[in-house]
Amino acid sequence: MSSIRAPRKRPKKTSVGGDLSAPTPAQWAKMTSYGSFVVTDAQGQEVVFRLGDTAAVLPGNKKIGEALELHKYWVVKIMAIRGKNVLATKSRGTRGKGKSEYWIKIRWFYSPTEVSWRIPGFQAAHCSKYERIYSDHSELVSALTFNELLSVQKFHEDDPDQPRIDCDQFYTRYFLKTSSKQAQISSYILKTSMDLGHSVGCICGKPYDVNSAELFHIMHLCPRPRCRGFYHSCCLLEHGYWTRMTHPLLRLSNSPDTDEIPMFASKSSKYAARLPADLLLLAAQPMVRGAALDSLGLAGNCHDVTFARRTVYAAMQGTKVPDKWRDCVDLAAAVVDSHLPMLELDGTGEELVLMCPHCHGPI
Ligand SMILES: [Zn+2]
Ligand SMILES: [Zn+2]
Structure with missing residues (x-):
C-alpha cells in the first residue's frame, strides 16, 4: 500500500461547513489515490491512517499542541485519500513546504448537539459526551488536521448480543441522513418496526x-x-x-x-x-x-x-x-x-x- 507523509500543522478548517481551501471536484479528480498517510503526532510518533479508519481530527478553532480532552475532537471516517505534487514534494524533501498537499474524503460523525440543531425534538442530553452520530455528510479535509486513530463502536440497542461499551468509549447508535431535503435520523437497530x-x-x-x-x-x-x-x-x-x-x-x-x-x-x-x-x-x-x-x-x-x-x-x-x-x-x-x-x-x-x-x- 502506498503512503504519503503529511506534516503536522494547524488546520485551516474553521467549522463543519467545510474547508474553503479544499480542492475543487475537478482538482480532486486529477489527484493521485493512496491507501494510507502518515502524520507525526505531538510526541514525535508517526501515526498511519488507512482507508476505512476512524480518526479524531482537531477542531478548527483549536491550536496544535493545545490540551484537548479526547471527547472534544471531531470524529471522521476515512473514505478516500488523495495527494497532489507528491513526487515533486518528495524529491525536494520539503514535505509540503507549508502547503497542504494531501486531502482526505471523510464522512462526519456528528456530535449530539450538532444533531439537535438539525433534527427538531432530538435531545442531546440523553447522549453521552462520547456518543457520535454517523452521517452521510462527506467533505474533503486536509491530512494536517488528523490527530489520532480511534474506534467508534456501533450500538444496536435491540441486540441481546450487543458487546460491552465502556462509559469513556466512543459509540454510535444513530445514523443521520443529510442528503435528503430534510435531515433524517434513524437508529442502528437490527429489526425495524416494519419487521x-x-x-x-x-x-x-x-x-x-x-x-x-x-x-x-x-x-x-x-x-x-x-x-x-x-x-x-x-x-x-x-x-x-x-x-x-x-x-x-x-x-x-x-x-x-x-x-x-x-x-x-x-x-x-x-x-x-x-x-x-x-x-x-x-x-x-x-x-x-x-x-x-x-x-x-x-x-x-x-x-x-x-x-x-x-x-x-x-x-x-x-x-x-x-x-x-x-x-x-x-x-x-x-x-x-x-x-x-x-x-x-x-x-x-x-x-x-x-x-x-x-x-x-x-x-
Ligand atoms: Zn419508558
Ligand atoms: Zn417480549
Whole structure:
C-alpha cells in the first residue's frame, strides 16, 4: 500500500461547513489515490491512517499542541485519500513546504448537539459526551488536521448480543441522513418496526438516556426474536406490566433465539441441579442497562445473560458446559438483581417480575 507523509500543522478548517481551501471536484479528480498517510503526532510518533479508519481530527478553532480532552475532537471516517505534487514534494524533501498537499474524503460523525440543531425534538442530553452520530455528510479535509486513530463502536440497542461499551468509549447508535431535503435520523437497530409490527422503543416514546442514574429508568430488554423491545422499568410498572415470580428461573422462558418457550422452562427443576449454580443465576438475570448500573457500561448485561441462557439451553440438549465459561462473562457485574429494586406485591410480600408489553414474557 502506498503512503504519503503529511506534516503536522494547524488546520485551516474553521467549522463543519467545510474547508474553503479544499480542492475543487475537478482538482480532486486529477489527484493521485493512496491507501494510507502518515502524520507525526505531538510526541514525535508517526501515526498511519488507512482507508476505512476512524480518526479524531482537531477542531478548527483549536491550536496544535493545545490540551484537548479526547471527547472534544471531531470524529471522521476515512473514505478516500488523495495527494497532489507528491513526487515533486518528495524529491525536494520539503514535505509540503507549508502547503497542504494531501486531502482526505471523510464522512462526519456528528456530535449530539450538532444533531439537535438539525433534527427538531432530538435531545442531546440523553447522549453521552462520547456518543457520535454517523452521517452521510462527506467533505474533503486536509491530512494536517488528523490527530489520532480511534474506534467508534456501533450500538444496536435491540441486540441481546450487543458487546460491552465502556462509559469513556466512543459509540454510535444513530445514523443521520443529510442528503435528503430534510435531515433524517434513524437508529442502528437490527429489526425495524416494519419487521416486527411494533416499535422496539419504550411505550413512553422516550429514548434510552445513558446519563440517567435513576434506578427506575433502568431499561429491560425482551430478547425474543419477535419482540426485542427495551422498556423503562418505571413505565412497565406504571402500565401494569408485571406478574408473579413463580419460579427463580422464570426468565429462562424468554430466549433470544426463539419465540417459543424453551424446553428448559418446563423441566427446570430436574435439570437445574446438574448445572453450575452461578451459570443459572446469570441466565436468570433480567437483561438491563442504565447509568444506575455503570459497572456494566452503556450496553448493560444483555451480552452476558444471553451467553448464559444459550449455554443452559445447549446443556439441555446434551452439550457440556464449557469449563472456562466464566472467562466469557463478567459475572460480578452482570448479576444485577441485588442492585435492582425489589418488587413485591402489596400486602403479601410475593415477589414480582416485570413483563414484556408485547409477548407478556418475564423480563
Ligand atoms: Zn419508558
Ligand atoms: Zn417480549
